[in-house]
Amino acid sequence: MEMSIEAVLLQLFALFLLAKLFGMVCERLGISAVIGEISAGILVATTIPLSVLGLGPDISLFNILGLDQDISFFEILSELGVIFLLFAVGLETPFSELRKVGMTATLVAVLGVILPFFAGFALILGFGHGQTEALFIGAAMVATSVGITARVISDMSLMQSVEARVIIGAAVIDDVLGMIVLAIVVGVASGGNTGILDIILVSASGIAFVLAVIFIGSIMMPHARRRVEDRRNRRTGDDQEEDILCVEKKKPVLSPLPLALLICFGLSFVASYVGLAAIIGAFLAGMAFAEFKDKWPCEHDFNSINEFLVPFFFIYTGMLVDISSFGDVLFLAILVTILAVATKVIGCGLGALKMGKKTSTIIGVGMVPRGEVGIIVASIGFSLQVVSQDMFSVVVFMSMATTIIAPFLLIWAFRRKYGECKLPEQPA
Amino acid sequence: MEMSIEAVLLQLFALFLLAKLFGMVCERLGISAVIGEISAGILVATTIPLSVLGLGPDISLFNILGLDQDISFFEILSELGVIFLLFAVGLETPFSELRKVGMTATLVAVLGVILPFFAGFALILGFGHGQTEALFIGAAMVATSVGITARVISDMSLMQSVEARVIIGAAVIDDVLGMIVLAIVVGVASGGNTGILDIILVSASGIAFVLAVIFIGSIMMPHARRRVEDRRNRRTGDDQEEDILCVEKKKPVLSPLPLALLICFGLSFVASYVGLAAIIGAFLAGMAFAEFKDKWPCEHDFNSINEFLVPFFFIYTGMLVDISSFGDVLFLAILVTILAVATKVIGCGLGALKMGKKTSTIIGVGMVPRGEVGIIVASIGFSLQVVSQDMFSVVVFMSMATTIIAPFLLIWAFRRKYGECKLPEQPA
Numbered sequence: 001m002e003m004s005i006e007a008v009l010l011q012l013f014a015l016f017l018l019a020k021l022f023g024m025v026c027e028r029l030g031i032s033a034v035i036g037e038i039s040a041g042i043l044v045a046t047t048i049p050l051s052v053l054g055l056g057p058d059i060s061l062f063n064i065l066g067l068d069q070d071i072s073f074f075e076i077l078s079e080l081g082v083i084f085l086l087f088a089v090g091l092e093t094p095f096s097e098l099r100k101v102g103m104t105a106t107l108v109a110v111l112g113v114i115l116p117f118f119a120g121f122a123l124i125l126g127f128g129h130g131q132t133e134a135l136f137i138g139a140a141m142v143a144t145s146v147g148i149t150a151r152v153i154s155d156m157s158l159m160q161s162v163e164a165r166v167i168i169g170a171a172v173i174d175d176v177l178g179m180i181v182l183a184i185v186v187g188v189a190s191g192g193n194t195g196i197l198d199i200i201l202v203s204a205s206g207i208a209f210v211l212a213v214i215f216i217g218s219i220m221m222p223h224a225r226r227r228v229e230d231r232r233n234r235r236t237g238d239d240q241e242e243d244i245l246c247v248e249k250k251k252p253v254l255s256p257l258p259l260a261l262l263i264c265f266g267l268s269f270v271a272s273y274v275g276l277a278a279i280i281g282a283f284l285a286g287m288a289f290a291e292f293k294d295k296w297p298c299e300h301d302f303n304s305i306n307e308f309l310v311p312f313f314f315i316y317t318g319m320l321v322d323i324s325s326f327g328d329v330l331f332l333a334i335l336v337t338i339l340a341v342a343t344k345v346i347g348c349g350l351g352a353l354k355m356g357k358k359t360s361t362i363i364g365v366g367m368v369p370r371g372e373v374g375i376i377v378a379s380i381g382f383s384l385q386v387v388s389q390d391m392f393s394v395v396v397f398m399s400m401a402t403t404i405i406a407p408f409l410l411i412w413a414f415r416r417k418y419g420e421c422k423l424p425e426q427p428a
Numbered sequence: 429m430e431m432s433i434e435a436v437l438l439q440l441f442a443l444f445l446l447a448k449l450f451g452m453v454c455e456r457l458g459i460s461a462v463i464g465e466i467s468a469g470i471l472v473a474t475t476i477p478l479s480v481l482g483l484g485p486d487i488s489l490f491n492i493l494g495l496d497q498d499i500s501f502f503e504i505l506s507e508l509g510v511i512f513l514l515f516a517v518g519l520e521t522p523f524s525e526l527r528k529v530g531m532t533a534t535l536v537a538v539l540g541v542i543l544p545f546f547a548g549f550a551l552i553l554g555f556g557h558g559q560t561e562a563l564f565i566g567a568a569m570v571a572t573s574v575g576i577t578a579r580v581i582s583d584m585s586l587m588q589s590v591e592a593r594v595i596i597g598a599a600v601i602d603d604v605l606g607m608i609v610l611a612i613v614v615g616v617a618s619g620g621n622t623g624i625l626d627i628i629l630v631s632a633s634g635i636a637f638v639l640a641v642i643f644i645g646s647i648m649m650p651h652a653r654r655r656v657e658d659r660r661n662r663r664t665g666d667d668q669e670e671d672i673l674c675v676e677k678k679k680p681v682l683s684p685l686p687l688a689l690l691i692c693f694g695l696s697f698v699a700s701y702v703g704l705a706a707i708i709g710a711f712l713a714g715m716a717f718a719e720f721k722d723k724w725p726c727e728h729d730f731n732s733i734n735e736f737l738v739p740f741f742f743i744y745t746g747m748l749v750d751i752s753s754f755g756d757v758l759f760l761a762i763l764v765t766i767l768a769v770a771t772k773v774i775g776c777g778l779g780a781l782k783m784g785k786k787t788s789t790i791i792g793v794g795m796v797p798r799g800e801v802g803i804i805v806a807s808i809g810f811s812l813q814v815v816s817q818d819m820f821s822v823v824v825f826m827s828m829a830t831t832i833i834a835p836f837l838l839i840w841a842f843r844r845k846y847g848e849c850k851l852p853e854q855p856a
Contacts, residue, residue, distance in 0.1 A: 005504065005507045005700065005706055006697065006700040006701060006706070008504055008507075008508075009511075009693055009696050009697035009700060009706060010697050012693045013690065013693035013694050013697055016686070016689060016690060016693065017690055020686050020690070072500070072501070073500070073501060073504050076433065076436055076501050079433045079436075080436075083437075255735075257732060257735050257736070258444070258448050258735065261444060261736060262441060262444060262445055262448070265437055265440045265441035265444065266441050268437050269434065269437035269438050269441055272433065272434040272437060273434060278433055278434070278437060300728070300732070301732035301735070302732075304685060304728070304729035304730075304732035304733055305732055305733050305736055307683075307685050307686065307729070308685070308689060308733055
């Protein structure tokens with residue numbers, strides 16, 4: 001036995017406690033709990049230089065908890081956490097919703113993906129980094145984490161506003177586009193080839209995988225299901241349907257959660273096996289399962305599991321940030337953050353320009369927060385060893401900064417249009 | 429990175445699929461799903477001797493899935509699974525219920541613990557095994573897994589019968605007594621001392637730990653809570669209470685699940701740290717939390733997490749069974765099983781004798797199934813290297829056999845008293 005359960009229990013207890021405490025503090029400050037959980041991880045990994053003060057050897061919580069002995073359990077646990085998280089995100093992105101999204105939202109999403117990607121790519125290339133690393137930073141700047149925005153909007157009771165609908169719709173498309181961009185970037189990084197033809201081939205196969213799974217899981221299977229149900233209804237008549245269902249339900253069948261877990265593990269493995277990120281498979285699995293939510297509800301179950309697992313992803317992410325070398329990259333981090341805000345505001349704003357300037361500002365600002373998704377993309381690059389630790393820290397800074405800034409910008413933009421009346425004093 | 433997430437995802441998928449498939453088959457056959465999950469583990473670990481048939485090298489699913497490379501993640505995952513499972517069992521055992529249990533149920537539980545323990549201890553000692561190993565087998569024969577019995581009784585719509593109430597009550601006390609026996613046995617095994625005085629000291633400290641946690645967690649804390657609430661009610665008057673609570677609930681606080689997880693991790697670590705089994709801490713944590721279930725409900729959340737984690741404990745247990753050497757210990761396994769059935773029927777039956785012979789038979793038979801708890805005890809001994817693999821296989825056989833046999837015996841015993849009328853054809 002390499003790791004003792006005793007050590008793991010202490011680590012679980014300490015890490016979970018810190019994550020939740022920091023998360024609660026952030027929530028009370030009106031900031032996303034995710035920021036707190038990452039900060040807890042940064043704290044755990046930070047070495048306190050007691051030797052400089054002559055107080056004994058340097059210490060860090062990381063060493064005290066024995067995480068330097070063996071962190072592989074938490075590494076796998078955090079990867080499972082992010083896979084479950086992306087399944088839950090997919091569960092909120094049913095394909096049938098995609099078709100309802102209007103032209104404006106589509107334009108907002110597409111421009112909001114293209115501008116940040118190429119701006120980020122160009123900037124990092126301009127700073128003398130490699131092409132693959134630049135691709136990853138570009139991809140990390142694409143993702144929108146609309147949870148923060150949705151929270152602010154719902155706190156303002158503006159969920160029914162036209163801006164809210166466009167933002168949510170654009171975020172759904174943004175998720176799918178983000179996965180395609182990630183598929184391309186991971187493919188390029190894994191292939192190691194940088195010839196134009198290779199890149200086109202790899203990109204095409206990444207896109208083909210994503211579209212194939214969406215076609216089979218989110219279009220064909222729900223269609224087949226509707227046909228089967230229609231036929232059954234025609235045969236039995238609607239009034240008898242309930243009885244028939246009761247008879248069929250007599251024998252125990254696979255309940256929704258195990259079925260969802262199997263599809264999630266299976267598609268994540270397949271995605272990983274064909275050279276894509278495992279989370280792409282998890283996201284597509286969630287998207288496919290979303291079409292069957294009425295028959296097999298499993299959102300609550302997944303939320304319970306995620307409440308346990310996901311904090312370990314963020315605290316692990318924080319542990320990977322090297323705060324001691326952060327001074328060296330602070331300038332670049334601020335530059336990337338400014339670019340991340342500007343490209344989303346301009347890109348998404350352009351997409352919604354015909355709705356008026358004030359409205360398009362709200363929509364642009366609403367798409368700014370990167371939250372967890374940007375970090376996830378960078379952590380994949382980090383584990384593939386094509387993103388350096390410094391650049392990883394830059395992306396974490398950018399994701400945290402945009403997530404903290406966005407609510408303030410959003411409240412300002414909404415006030416500019418709707419006035420002071422129904423807005424709270426601060427994001428809460 | 430020692431273990432790749434790709435390999436782990438394939439292992440998660442394959443093991444979970446097998447566990448669920450075998451579990452479903454067993455459920456359809458009217459047997460507990462747990463039996464199926466353990467069988468799946470046995471299958472995974474079984475080597476198929478292709479070389480004997482001249483068809484190539486020997487293979488097993490264990491090797492095909494790459495579990496021979498690194499199983500440490502699943503080892504920890506299975507240990508977490510059993511810790512969560514015992515927390516959930518504790519959650520069903522509130523201390524306040526213990527006090528409601530009558531004299532008969534107490535007598536049933538106590539005799540049903542003493543007889544199997546000493547009979548098992550004597551038998552294994554008689555077969556020439558060491559004292560510590562014999563203690564563990566005795567302890568493994570103590571535990572009652574009343575889930576199987578409860579299922580059969582509720583299928584028969586006899587949940588309101590006097591037998592059902594005595595069995596459920598006795599099972600609650602049995603759980604607590606089982607934890608105390610386990611605390612003693614683990615203490616003795618860890619101490620390595622076998623002098624009478626040492627054993628008494630270790631036993632006393634194990635019992636003291638269990639009773640101290642029950643006193644603080646399940647008696648003092650709920651009492652303090654009631655006093656605080658009473659005082660608040662007196663100050664504000666009942667009619668204003670709801671408003672006060674609303675105001676207090678405004679700020680985000682730790683939700684029930686994270687709080688429960690922290691207490692579970694914390695007490696499991698403490699139990700492990702003081703030389704007891706981690707599951708004792710988990711069980712006591714669940715018991716303490718049960719007193720606050722009305723305020724912090726978390727059963728549903730834990731059930732969701734357990735639906736994911738617990739199958740890995742049982743499939744891992746199955747993997748530890750060496751089926752190829754089973755022929756050597758089959759005789760002993762059958763002997764232990766007969767003793768396990770007989771001592772519970774006689775011990776528990778004696779405790780309920782004044783309720784009549786037929787009733788006491790039902791109660792005795794209802795306490796027979798050992799289910800997971802016996803296996804958990806043996807697996808702790810196995811990981812402490814005081815229980816040999818052969819003896820571990822014997823306990824798994826006994827636990828599975830008693831669990832399979834019990835429903836048939838129970839239906840027979842109920843029919844003997846209540847006749848054929850309201851009983852189904854077979855356990856389903």
